[in-house]
Amino acid sequence: MSAAIELALPVQPIHTISLFVNNVPGVLVRVSLVFSRRGFNIESLVVSPGAEGDFSRMTVTCSGEHEVLEQIIKQLSKLVDVVHAIDHSTDNSYEVEIALAKLECSLSERAQILQIAKHFKARAVDYGPESVILQANGSSEKIDAMIMLLRPYGITELVRSGKLLMARGKKTT
Amino acid sequence: MAKTEDSLDPEMNQKLPTGGERLIQCLEREGVEYIFGLSGGAAMPMFDALLDSSIKLILTRHEQGATHMADGYARSTGRPGVVLVTSGPGATNTVTGMLTALMDSAPIIVICGQTITSMLGKDAFQEADVTGITYPVVKHSYLVKDGSQIPRIVREAFHVATTGRPGPVLIDVPKDIGQDPCDAPFTDEVFLPGYQVPSRGETQPIAQAARLLRDSRRPVLYVGNGAVISGADKAVTTLAEKLRAPVVTTLLGKGAMDETHPLHLGMFGMHGTAYANKAVADCDLIMSIGGRWDDRVTGRLEDFCADAVKIHIDIDPAEFNKIVQPDVSILGDARLVLEDLIPQIEMADTADWLEQCEKWRKLYPLKYPKQGGLRAQHVLDRLDALTEGQAIITTDVGQHQMWAAQFLRARSGRHWISSGGAGTMGFGFPSAIGAQFGNPDKKVWAIVGDGGFQMTLMELATAFIHKLPVNCLIINNNFLGMIRQWQEMFYDNRVSGADLEGNPDFVKLAQAYGVKGLRIRRPADVDRILKQAHDDPGPCVVVAEVVKEDNVFPMIPAGASIAEMLIEKPKGPLAKPTGST
Ligand SMILES: Cc1ncc(C[n+]2csc(CCOP(=O)(O)OP(=O)(O)O)c2C)c(N)n1
Numbered sequence: 001m002s003a004a005i006e007l008a009l010p011v012q013p014i015h016t017i018s019l020f021v022n023n024v025p026g027v028l029v030r031v032s033l034v035f036s037r038r039g040f041n042i043e044s045l046v047v048s049p050g051a052e053g054d055f056s057r058m059t060v061t062c063s064g065e066h067e068v069l070e071q072i073i074k075q076l077s078k079l080v081d082v083v084h085a086i087d088h089s090t091d092n093s094y095e096v097e098i099a100l101a102k103l104e105c106s107l108s109e110r111a112q113i114l115q116i117a118k119h120f121k122a123r124a125v126d127y128g129p130e131s132v133i134l135q136a137n138g139s140s141e142k143i144d145a146m147i148m149l150l151r152p153y154g155i156t157e158l159v160r161s162g163k164l165l166m167a168r169g170k171k172t173t
Numbered sequence: 174m175a176k177t178e179d180s181l182d183p184e185m186n187q188k189l190p191t192g193g194e195r196l197i198q199c200l201e202r203e204g205v206e207y208i209f210g211l212s213g214g215a216a217m218p219m220f221d222a223l224l225d226s227s228i229k230l231i232l233t234r235h236e237q238g239a240t241h242m243a244d245g246y247a248r249s250t251g252r253p254g255v256v257l258v259t260s261g262p263g264a265t266n267t268v269t270g271m272l273t274a275l276m277d278s279a280p281i282i283v284i285c286g287q288t289i290t291s292m293l294g295k296d297a298f299q300e301a302d303v304t305g306i307t308y309p310v311v312k313h314s315y316l317v318k319d320g321s322q323i324p325r326i327v328r329e330a331f332h333v334a335t336t337g338r339p340g341p342v343l344i345d346v347p348k349d350i351g352q353d354p355c356d357a358p359f360t361d362e363v364f365l366p367g368y369q370v371p372s373r374g375e376t377q378p379i380a381q382a383a384r385l386l387r388d389s390r391r392p393v394l395y396v397g398n399g400a401v402i403s404g405a406d407k408a409v410t411t412l413a414e415k416l417r418a419p420v421v422t423t424l425l426g427k428g429a430m431d432e433t434h435p436l437h438l439g440m441f442g443m444h445g446t447a448y449a450n451k452a453v454a455d456c457d458l459i460m461s462i463g464g465r466w467d468d469r470v471t472g473r474l475e476d477f478c479a480d481a482v483k484i485h486i487d488i489d490p491a492e493f494n495k496i497v498q499p500d501v502s503i504l505g506d507a508r509l510v511l512e513d514l515i516p517q518i519e520m521a522d523t524a525d526w527l528e529q530c531e532k533w534r535k536l537y538p539l540k541y542p543k544q545g546g547l548r549a550q551h552v553l554d555r556l557d558a559l560t561e562g563q564a565i566i567t568t569d570v571g572q573h574q575m576w577a578a579q580f581l582r583a584r585s586g587r588h589w590i591s592s593g594g595a596g597t598m599g600f601g602f603p604s605a606i607g608a609q610f611g612n613p614d615k616k617v618w619a620i621v622g623d624g625g626f627q628m629t630l631m632e633l634a635t636a637f638i639h640k641l642p643v644n645c646l647i648i649n650n651n652f653l654g655m656i657r658q659w660q661e662m663f664y665d666n667r668v669s670g671a672d673l674e675g676n677p678d679f680v681k682l683a684q685a686y687g688v689k690g691l692r693i694r695r696p697a698d699v700d701r702i703l704k705q706a707h708d709d710p711g712p713c714v715v716v717a718e719v720v721k722e723d724n725v726f727p728m729i730p731a732g733a734s735i736a737e738m739l740i741e742k743p744k745g746p747l748a749k750p751t752g753s754t
Pocket residue numbers: 569570571572573574596597598599621622623624625626648650652653654655656
């Protein structure tokens with residue numbers, strides 16, 4: 001589902017969950033099965049090595065009913081390979097996302113596109129004769145807004161990292 | 174270990190054990206006495222190693238039977254049951270058994286052969302992505318990628334399977350790893366940072382529960398499988414007596430307190446006793462001791478104990494707020510929580526309440542017609558009188574299971590074994606064989622339907638070969654009885670796919686396997702034949718040729734509330750049930 005449509009139709013609330021997991025084969029399947037079994041749609045999922053080599057980090061944004069979320073967190077925590085699972089939907093964590101957007105554009109449009117990019121502090125990272133790739137980073141909402149403005153110019157490809165998140169201060173992510 | 178020393182070459186040229194041998198040695202260190210299984214190419218290194226092991230291999234006739242045997246062994250002894258099968262179809266045949274064990278929290282370890290590591294994912298002969306297929310039916314699983322990990326994996330598997338809320342664990346072993354030399358040292362350590370095992374409960378919710386119990390006038394103790402698993406028999410009884418509260422159990426909670434105890438109202442739920450259900454419907458407080466508020470006991474949730482205080486003791490935190498929102502939840506082992514709770518309990522003012530429960534017990538006893546042919550209920554009632562709770566009873570799934578739950582009163586934990594959560598037909602007979610291996614000095618009776626028996630009957634060979642004293646009572650109504658009952662009640666008696674015409678003569682069938690076969694045709698034969706089978710030192714099949722069209726009552730239709738309980742067969746047609754299955 002594209003971010004723009006998502007904004008227009010908030011069917012179900014979006015949640016952000018961080019997981020600290022054993023870095024072993026199969027852990028991703030085990031985690032995603034918990035979501036699918038309860039009918040949750042995973043909107044984005046980022047997996048990366050943790051600070052200690054034996055563990056990985058996952059940041060998951062997903063949509064589904066609030067009441068079910070508590071169950072999902074508990075089912076995730078129950079997995080032997082999940083060290084902890086934390087719901088960050090309501091806390092004020094630091095969040096960031098990176099997006100790459102390719103636009104096919106005439107020279108005349110290019111200036112307008114770069115104008116929008118500048119406003120969102122996005123960079124043009126590749127120029128072709130008829131295309132440009134923009135790289136933006138910031139909150140997912142900011143990226144949503146930029147994409148909405150760019151859409152009329154024709155985005156041919158969009159790749160987003162998905163939300164990355166870290167709890168502030170001494171709180172655990 | 175003698176075995177390792179035997180394999181030392183006298184020429185100092187030490188021969189290392191194979192991975193398969195190492196794995197079997199690890200099982201020996203875990204105290205495994207039996208392995209239930211059936212071989213194939215990928216499992217050969219491990220089967221070979223078993224020849225030199227103290228572990229006894231029980232060759233089954235089907236892998237599903239092996240899983241249920243391991244399950245019956247585990248549930249009756251409290252020790253994990255172990256299964257060994259080959260790759261591909263051998264492994265997929267264990268899926269039903271793992272689901273059964275998962276749903277009922279039984280500790281089993283399923284070890285599968287797998288294709289060689291270099292062929293993984295290349296559609297090798299008899300390759301199946303067993304780890305992938307089984308994710309939803311295991312508590313945890315391992316695909317062994319490196320022989321040096323064998324000791325750690327086996328130790329972890331046993332730890333995970335048997336602690337906390339027990340469950341099935343799968344170990345998938347590629348054949349090259351089973352064959353290659355492996356001298357990885359044994360280990361006793363477990364490092365699982367993501368795995369916590371709750372034990373004692375927190376003080377504060379326990380104190381809160383004690384206060385609520387004291388203030389209750391109409392309390393009910395709802396006892397589930399968690400109480401059996403944690404060995405809370407004594408604690409449950411002490412609590413009930415101290416509080417003077419009636420006790421009801423789930424299908425799997427049977428035996429957590431002696432069902433002949435005056436405070437025990439029997440099983441509640443869909444086919445529970447009317448008096449247990451009435452007590453639950455009317456209570457002002459219900460405390461689940463290791464029960465998970467399954468839909469088979471709650472019926473329609475909105476109506477279930479709507480105004481009663483709810484307390485929930487469970488070792489699995491994911492059970493809290495899953496079905497009901499308890500007023501107090503206590504995370505911990507049922508026995509340990511009760512032991513902390515009991516000293517804080519004062520006798521509640523429940524005299525009127527107990528009197529009311531007794532009235533219901535007298536008003537709505539379990540009953541069945543004494544005329545008109547042989548009845549399953551009569552046979553089971555007499556088996557209860559014969560065994561007096563001393564035998565281990567296993568059941569299959571269907572009408573006979575519910576009648577057995579009603580009429581065979583479990584006197585102690587781990588004496589009642591039934592597939593509850595999964596409702597797996599074919600479970601009854603092999604689980605009895607497993608229970609018999611684990612309890613050579615006890616009598617074990619399987620109670621099965623003619624339908625379910627035919628799903629795993631080939632294990633008659635296993636019972637025969639090992640001369641087990643296990644008995645199998647077939648309640649033969651020549652129907653998939655429970656299906657026929659639902660069709661009669663909810664589908665205008667349009668019987669679809671429930672008539673088992675073509676059934677074999679089960680007595681002759683038993684005899685063909687070398688097993689004694691006895692038949693009960695008339696009520697007058699019941700006691701004599703049951704006794705004959707009971708006293709026989711070998712396996713016996715007893716076929717009770719019961720009336721074809723009998724129904725289990727009381728019944729709360731799926732998704733209905735307790736108030737809609739049918740004590741006997743209703744006159745008119747009924748609406749289709751709305752609840753799960
Ligand atoms: C493997 C499996 N298949 C189907 C069912 C659905 N089912 C539940 S009870 C039942 C009938 C069982 O018949 P039988 O074994 O003859 O026992 P009875 O009900 O007659 O006592 C069926 C088919 C099931 N529980 N398990």
